[in-house]
Amino acid sequence: MSQPNTPTETVSIQHSARQVAIEVITNILLQQGSLSTQLARHQTSVASEHIPLLKELCFGVCRQYPKLNSIALHLLAHPFEEKDTDLYATLLLGLYQLSYMNTPDHAAVNESVEACRLLKKDWATKLMNAVLRRYQREADEIIESLESTPSVEYNQPKWLLKRFNKHWPEQFEGIVDASNTHPPMCIRVNESRVSRETYQSQLQELGIKSTAGEFSPSALYLKNAVRVGELPNFEEGFASVQDEAAQLSAHILAPKTGEKLLDACAAPGGKTGHLLEQAHPLDLTAVELEPWRMEKIESNIARLGYQANLICADAGDITSWWNGEPFDKILLDVPCSATGVIRRNPDIKINRKPADINELVEIQRDILQNVWKTLKPGGHMLYATCSLMPEENEQQIRHFLAQQDDANEVPLNSLAPELTLEWGMEVSHGRQLFPMVEAHDGFYYCLLQKTA
Ligand SMILES: C[S@@+](CC[C@H](N)C(=O)[O-])C[C@H]1O[C@@H](n2cnc3c(N)ncnc32)[C@H](O)[C@@H]1O
Known part of the structure; x- marks a missing residue:
């Protein structure tokens, strides 16, 4: 039976938002899913009015992770063991509240200590209390001593900074600034x-x-x-x-009424909806690998009042979903490192590893080569990523063009001559957009045509 809200209850619900945040951050640290999937799974256990607090805590810790992680490691004599990752998450959340939120200091410390008890790790209460109180006293000196470390100065993982600097030395500062600000x-x-x-x-x-x-x-x-x-x-x-750079996809492909289109990696369906808005009716097939993401495409296009042929399948395994009728145009918005949209997916700062890039390049290569077979001779394919890694972008296309003798790169405004191409930067193949403060995300586009 529901009870009226008493002040005590409100406190306990808020407390539960912090408990849930500990669970979400623990799972992210243990590489058990992304922030968006973790939040989607866990936010139902928090009263709706406390979801903003849950999000602020989780997004905040991910955004500030390189800094918070350095501070935490500096404060701890020994890092926590993997089985105590929940305590590490608790510490990061405590540090985040002390540094970035209006939570009174004593409340942030007490909540974190209490969290150790709720995790049934009473042995850690003294440690948590001591570490957070030391930070309260010495925050300025600690931050000053760490500030010259690049991952703290730029608040990004070291390996990513190296890659940004190697690939985009001129754009480096801008990329980092934009990646650290709210879009x-x-x-x-x-x-x-x-x-x-x-x-x-x-x-x-x-x-x-x-x-x-x-x-x-x-x-x-x-x-x-x-x-x-x-x-x-x-x-x-x-x-x-929808971000402005993402909106360019449908403008570049410029669908025409009656055309047969494929959106090969479609969820959550932002670009699917835009393609349908551009020309209706359109014979549009949207393929997505993840069953749980199909619903998103469905609800997105239903709100716009459109329908499409939705298929849950591996786009690269064309025998499992393609009926043999070739497509006039294909949007191939492949899974990628999302390094152009770190500000929207700040868990990248925790989760993404250098080895992921090579793995993603292989996955993209497979999808690209197979989906290409479904394109009509003379038809167009727009290859897109929200990545800043040349391996996933221009180098991927270079490799593809070298081994595919029926593929040509064509200008990005071939299908829409009125479209300005003043965005981003021309690279050896296609155009690279960089994330901008108060403007668009980082993206990559290359338009390909199949020879007749
Ligand atoms: C960059 S997102 C697409 C975003 C989408 N185009 C939009 O604008 O809303 C990539 C999507 O591809 C899906 N995906 C990953 N591998 C796939 C595969 N082999 N076949 C089809 N979809 C795949 C992912 O689950 C993810 O939903």
């Missing part, structure tokens, strides 16, 4: 329902200030983030939340 809220106006100008005026009338994106004709940046429910006709599909 702006960018929306995509559904141009089949309303023009960007009209929608911008409707926003203005509601007091929501926005500026038009420079590169995507459908993009509006909101001055301040709002809940999607506040956007005019959101439920009717007049707008979607």
